[in-house]
Amino acid sequence: MKIDVKKIIYSTAIFVFLSCANTNVFAQSPTQTGQVKVSGPKKTIAVARFENSSGINSYIAIGDDFAAQLSDALIQSGEFTVLSRKDLGAVLTEQDLADSGRMSKSLSAQKGKIIPAQILITGNITEFEENTQGGGQGLSIHGITIGGAKSDAHVAVIVQIIDSTTGEILDSQRVEGLADASAFTIGYSGSFSLGSSSFKKTPLGKAVQIAIDRAVVYISDNLSKFPWQGRVVTIKDGLVYVNAGSDAGIVPGETFIVCRKGESLIDPETGMDLGTEKTKIGDIIISEVQPKFSKAKILSNTDQIRVSDLVIKQ
Numbered sequence: 001m002k003i004d005v006k007k008i009i010y011s012t013a014i015f016v017f018l019s020c021a022n023t024n025v026f027a028q029s030p031t032q033t034g035q036v037k038v039s040g041p042k043k044t045i046a047v048a049r050f051e052n053s054s055g056i057n058s059y060i061a062i063g064d065d066f067a068a069q070l071s072d073a074l075i076q077s078g079e080f081t082v083l084s085r086k087d088l089g090a091v092l093t094e095q096d097l098a099d100s101g102r103m104s105k106s107l108s109a110q111k112g113k114i115i116p117a118q119i120l121i122t123g124n125i126t127e128f129e130e131n132t133q134g135g136g137q138g139l140s141i142h143g144i145t146i147g148g149a150k151s152d153a154h155v156a157v158i159v160q161i162i163d164s165t166t167g168e169i170l171d172s173q174r175v176e177g178l179a180d181a182s183a184f185t186i187g188y189s190g191s192f193s194l195g196s197s198s199f200k201k202t203p204l205g206k207a208v209q210i211a212i213d214r215a216v217v218y219i220s221d222n223l224s225k226f227p228w229q230g231r232v233v234t235i236k237d238g239l240v241y242v243n244a245g246s247d248a249g250i251v252p253g254e255t256f257i258v259c260r261k262g263e264s265l266i267d268p269e270t271g272m273d274l275g276t277e278k279t280k281i282g283d284i285i286i287s288e289v290q291p292k293f294s295k296a297k298i299l300s301n302t303d304q305i306r307v308s309d310l311v312i313k314q
Contacts, residue, residue, distance in 0.1 A: 041228040041230070041244060041248050041249045041250055041254075041313050042079060042080050042081045042228075042248045042249045043079075043080055043081070043118055043119060043223055043226070043228055044080070044081045044083060044117050044118050044119075044248075045074065045080050045081070045082060045083070045117050045118065045119040045120070045121055045219075045223075046082070046083040046117035046119075046120050046121070046164070047067050047070055047071040047074065047082065047120075047121045047122070048067065048120055048121065048122040049063050049064055049067050049122070050062075050063040050064075050066045050067050050070075050122060050123050050124060050125055050157070051063055051123070051124040051125065052124075052125050052128075053124050053125065053126050054125050054126060054127055054128035054129070055128075056128050062125060062128065062194070063125060065194040066125060066157070066194060066208070066212075067122075068194075069194050069208070069212055070121070070212055070215055070216075073212050073213070073215075073216050074121075074216060074219065077216055077220065079220055080223075081247070081248055083117050117164050118164060118226075118229065119161060119162065119163070119164060119170075119223060119226075120161075120162040120163075120164045121159065121160070121161060121162075121219060122160050122162065123157055123158045123159040123160045123172075124157070124158045125155070125156075125157050126156045126157065126158060126174075127154055127155060127156035127176075128155055128156075128204070129153070129154055129155075129204075130152070130153040130154075130202075130203060130204045131152050131153075131154075152178070152179075152180045152203065153177075153178070153179050153180070153202070153203035153204040153205075153206065153207040154176070154177070154178050154207060155176065155177040155178075155204070155207040155208050155210075155211045156174060156175070156176045156177075156211070157174070157175050157176075157211050157215065158172060158173070158174050159172065159173055159174075159175055159215050159218060159219065160172045161219065161222055161223070165273075166272075166273050170222075170226075171222050173218050173222075175211050175214040175215045175218055176210075176211060176214070177206070177207035177208060177209065177210030177211030177212075177213075177214065178207055178210065179203045179204075179206035179207040179210060180203055194208055227312050227313055227314050228312070228313040229310055229311065229312050229313075230242050230243050230244045230248075230256075230310070230311040230312075231243045231308055231309070231310065231311060232258065232305060232306065232307055232308060232309040232310075232311060233293060233307065234307055235305055235306075235307070238297075238298065239287070239295045239296065239297065240258070240284050240295070240296045240297075240298060240305055240311075241293055241294070241295055241296075242256070242284075242286075242293060242294045242295075242296055242311050243292075243293060243311075244292075244293065244294060244311075245289050245290045245291050245292050245293045245294050246289045246290065246291050247291045247292060250286060250289055250294045251286065251289065252286050252287060252288065252289055253285065253286060254285070254286045254313075255283060255284065255285045255286075255299070256283070256284050256285075256286070256296070256311045256312060256313050257280055257282070257283055257284075257311075257312050257314070258280070258281045258282045258283070258284055258301070258305050258309050258310065258311055258312075259278040259279060259280050259281060259309065259310045259312055260278065260279050260281050260303075260306070260309050260310070261276045261277075261278055261310060262276055262277040262278065262279060263276070263277070264276050265277070278310065278312075280302070281301055281302060281303050281305055281309060282298055282299070282300050282301030282302060282303075282305060283298075283299040283300045283301075284296035284297065284298055284299060284305075284311070285297050285299055
């Protein structure tokens with residue numbers, strides 16, 4: 001019986017590829033995206049484009065891709081209301097077109113409706129590399145390379161948390177992802193997307209996911225130190241209407257304080273906004289929740305609660 005050696009090699013390579021993709025790439029991650037359980041209101045954040053200083057200049061979309069993957073991970077955590085900033089230019093263009101009078105008003109995008117983010121997340125990808133040792137060139141099948149070697153992948157990202165009102169960097173931290181594949185490696189070459197299934201199976205893809213998971217943990221832990229803020233929409237029949245509801249994690253029985261902002265304190269030497277004094281007006285308790293707003297009863301107040309007063313969860 002004649003043995004088809006090429007067919008055996010090809011079949012073996014496919015088997016090895018599938019095995020490696022599922023079980024042979026080892027990476028340690030601090031958390032699994034989507035398993036974080038939030039308690040209390042969700043803070044509103046936006047993820048901006050990350051800069052790419054890793055040296056992989058041929059792949060210019062890496063910053064946008066990382067921001068998109070981080071946005072998705074933050075959404076899946078269930079802990080934040082995440083606003084899109086990647087396509088904000090297209091949204092503003094659509095609003096300008098609607099405002100020109102050339103579109104039906106009933107169907108047009110309206111100015112002044114974009115939700116502001118409390119916090120802006122951005123940063124810089126500083127390292128994005130994969131080192132392979134031994135094993136030769138390996139076998140390439142439809143752009144996927146399989147080789148008998150050891151491959152180590154490393155990704156490092158500086159994540160910055162920025163106050164969207166003042167532009168101040170509230171905190172900054174370097175997060176890293178390290179993954180390795182032994183015995184057989186799976187490499188991906190050419191133009192690629194961080195979100196593609198093929199790339200995610202590589203050691204570099206695993207390292208990216210670890211870095212994203214660690215970024216989510218860092219952002220969650222850091223923002224837990226900052227109070228949630230909402231606004232009073234209106235007051236009707238003795239009830240205070242708040243501009244957040246069940247979509248933001250608000251639940252009946254939850255208590256908040258109502259504060260009024262005073263004059264902004266500006267440093268006369270630098271012109272920097274030093275913050276605003278807040279005066280407590282009263283306490284409220286949520287009595288009814290809708291997806292986008294809540295109704296609250298007044299527990300106590302030292303002054304009449306007004307529209308636009310701050311609603312704060314300490």
